[in-house]
Amino acid sequence: MTLAATSSPAGAGRAGAGLRFRLTLALRFALRELRGGVRGFGVFLGCLALGVAAIAGVGSFSRALTDGLAREGTALLGGDAAFSLVQRQASPDELRLLAAGGRVSTIATLRAMARAGEGDKLESTLVELKAVDGAYPMVGALETAPPQPLDEALAERDGAYGALADPALADRLGLKLGDRFQLGEANLRLAGLIEREPDALATGFGFGPRLMVSLAGLDAAKLIQPGSLARWTYRVKLADPGRLATFVDGVKTAAPDAGFEVRTREAAAPRLEDNVKRFTQYLTLVGLTALLVGGVGVANAVKSHLDAKRAVIATFKSLGAPGGTVFAIYLVEVGLIATMGIAIGLAVGAVLPFLIAGAFGYLLPVPIEPGLQPxxxxxxxxxxxxxxxxxxxxxxxxxxxVPVSALFRDDVETARRRPRRIYVILTALAIAALAGLAIAASQERRIGLYYLIAAASVLVTLRLVGLGIMAVARRLPRPRSTVARLALANIHRPAALTPTVVLSLGLGLTLLVTLALIDRSLTRELTARLPAAAPSFFFLDIDSGASERFADFLHARAPEGKVEIVPMLRGRLITLGDRPVESITPPPEFAWVLSSDRGITYSPTLPEGSSVTAGAWWPADYAGPPLVSFEGEIADAFGLKVGDSVSVNVLGRPITARIANLRKVEWDRLAINFVMVFSPNTFAGAPHTSLATLAFPGGGDAAGERTIARAVASEFPAVTAVRVKEALAQFSEIASKLILAIRGASLVTLLSSVLVLAGALAAGQHHRVYDAVILKTLGATRARLIGAYALEYAALGLVTALVAVGAGAIAAFVVVTRVMNLPFAWSSGAALGAVAAALVLTVGFGLIGTWRALGQKPARILRNL
Structure with a gap:
C-alpha cells in the first residue's frame, strides 16, 4: 500500500511535502540549537578555515601571478616574439625574414669575466654579460642610477665603452661611477648602476651579476669567437600584433633548419610559469593535507558535540522523532557550522593576494594586479x-x-559500533568525490593519484600504529607504581585518545621530519661532499686552437692539479627516433632535455665518470656514419634504444646520428660529461670552443684558487672561469630558501595537527572528569593524578614522535635516493626536534585539560551514576 501510494502522483506529492517538512523542521531545530553559539566547535571551525584559506590563498595568488605574466608578456619578453640562436648569429636572409614582421632588436648574452686592477691587486668576477643594440628596450623602460639615456650611457668616450652594472658587480670589483675596468680586450667605464631591467625574467637565472654593454663594446672585447657559447636573441615588435601566430609559423616554415628557439609574449617566461604551477600544486597539496588532518578534528568535534547532546537526541526519540529526522537536524547544524568555517577560509584566501601585493609587491619581479579568482x-x-x-x-x-535510555543515565562508555549501511555508503561516496576532485584539480594527474595513495597509506598506517600501541600497552606487565599503572591503563582503555593523538600529531610531525631530512641531505651534498670530489674550476670559451697552450698554462701554475679539456658545442634536438620533439610529451623530470639547446661534445674514448650499459663504444679511428652515445636513464625515459636515430641542429645544420651505445653517468662527480657524446668525425671542421676543468687531489684552497683565477684572467681574458664552490654556494642558498619556504608552508599542516590534538584532548574531557571524580572519591591526590596524566601524555608524545621520525626518515630516504638520486643524510637535530615538539604539545595540552577536569565538583557526576 505504501509503495503504491508513493508511486502515484498524489503519493509522490505527499512524499515531497513530507520531505520539505522534515527539512524545514531540521533547519528550525538546528538554528534554535545554534542560538547558544558554537562552543565546542572551535577546532572544527579552525581546521576548516585554515585548510580552505591555504588552498584558496595559494590558488588565488598563483593565478594573479600567472595572469600578470600573461598580461605583461610583451614587456617581460621585450617584444611580441623572440628568436634565439646559440653559438652563431642569424644570417642576413634570416634577419630580413624577421624584419618583415616589424622592428627587430638584437641582444647577445653570455658569461664572461670582468676585471679590475693589475698584478696582485687584480680582481676578477664572473658576470652575466648582455650586449644590446640601439633599439633596446623596445618595450618597457630600463631604470638606472643616475637616470640617463641608454645610448649615452653605453657610448665610447676616451677609448672606453660605457657599461651599466648590477650594484653587486660594483661591490665585488670595488668600482665607483666613472671607474674603468676590463672585459676581454675592451676597456669599459662604469656609467651607471642597473635598478630595474624590464626583461630580466626573460633572460633567466644567472650565476653572476648583470653587466650591460653595447654590441660595439662586445665586439671590442673580442669574446665572440667561432663556437663561443653566446646566445643571440632577436626580438620582434610586430607591426600588426594580431598576426603573432601567423608570423611565427611563417618564420618556422621559411627557415626550418635555422634552429631558432622561439618564445612569444603568450609565454614570455615559460620556465617561471612552470615552476609557479609546480610550486602551486605542491602548496595546494600541503593545504589539502592540512584539511585531511583537520578532517580528524571535524570528526572529533562532531562526535564530542553529539555525545554532549545524547540527552537531547534521546528526548527527540521519546517524542516520536524518527532516526532519519534526528540525523537531518544535526546534519543541517554541522553543515551550517562548516559553512561558517569555509566562508572564513575563503575570505582569508581571497584577500591574501591583495595583502601580498600591498606588502611585498615591490619585491616581486612581475607586477600583479590581484583580484577575485573564482x-x-x-x-x-x-x-x-x-x-x-x-x-x-x-x-x-x-x-x-541513540536509545531513549540515554535519558535515564550517563553512559560513561558507549559500545563501539558502525552506523547504518546507508551512512557508510554516503561516507564512501564523499571520500570518492574528494579523491576525484584531487586528481582532476592536479596539474599532473599522476602526482594527484600518488598523493592520494600516499595520504591514504599514511592515514591508515598511523591509525593502525595507534591501535597497535593500545594492544601492546594492554599486554605489558602492570607496574608496581600506582601512577605508572594508571598511565598505562589510560593508554589502552576503551575510548582512549591514543589513536587520535598518533593520527593527528603524527602526520604533521612526519611531514616536517621528511622536509628536514631532505634539507639535510641537500645541504650535505652541496656543502660537504661535492666540493671535495668536484673540480675547483670550469673554464669556458677556450679557443680550440689555444687548448694545448691553456692546458700547459694550468699545469705550470698548478702542477698537482688535474686538467681535462674537451670540445664543446651546443645543439637543439630535432627528432628522437622517428618522432619530432614537438610531438613528444616528456616526463616532467626530463622536460629540460627538450626545453632548449644542450651541450654536446665528441670523443674517441669513453669519458671519465661514464660506463657503457648497452651497445659498444666506437673505435678511436672510427670514420663511418655519425654515431652518438646517449645517457641511459634519459634514453629510457624517451623510449630510445641502441640503433635508434637522433637528429640535432648544430650551428644551423641538422645532424642525424645513430645511437651506438647507452651510458650511465656519475653526474654527482661534476666531471665533464654530457647527455650526448658523438663520434669525432661527426663535427669534423665545425667551429667550436673547448671546456676545461681543473681539479686538485684534496680540493683546492681559497687563496690558491684566487691566484689561479687572477692569472687566467690576465693571460686569457676571453676565457670565462667558473669557481665551482661559489656556484654551489649560490645554488645552495637558493635551495635553502626554497626549502625554508616549503617548510614554512608545511607549518600549516602542523598547525592543523595542533588544533586537532587540542580538540581531541578537549573531547576526552568528558572521560577525564569521570576518572578524576571517581579516583578522588577513592582517595587519590591531585598531585598523583597529575603525575599519572603527565606520564600518559609523555608516553603518547614520545611514541608518536618515534613513529613520525621513522615514517619521515623512510619518506625522505625515498625522495632523496629515488627522485633526487643523491645520498641520504641523517639529521639527529630533526629527530630530537620532533620528539621535543611532540612532548611539549601532548603534555602541555593534556595537562591543561587535566587541570580543568580536576577542578570539577563531584556531586553533579556522582548523582547521575
Missing part, C-alpha cells in the same frame, strides 16, 4: 565541503540509533 575559490570550497562531509557523516550516522 576558480581557486571554487576549488577550495569543494575541498572544504567534501572534507567536512566525509568526516562528519560517520559520527552523524550514529545519532540514528
Amino acid at each position: 576558480a581557486a575559490l571554487a576549488l577550495a570550497l569543494g575541498y572544504g565541503g567534501l572534507i567536512a562531509l566525509a568526516f562528519a557523516l560517520w559520527p552523524l550516522g550514529m545519532t540514528h540509533d
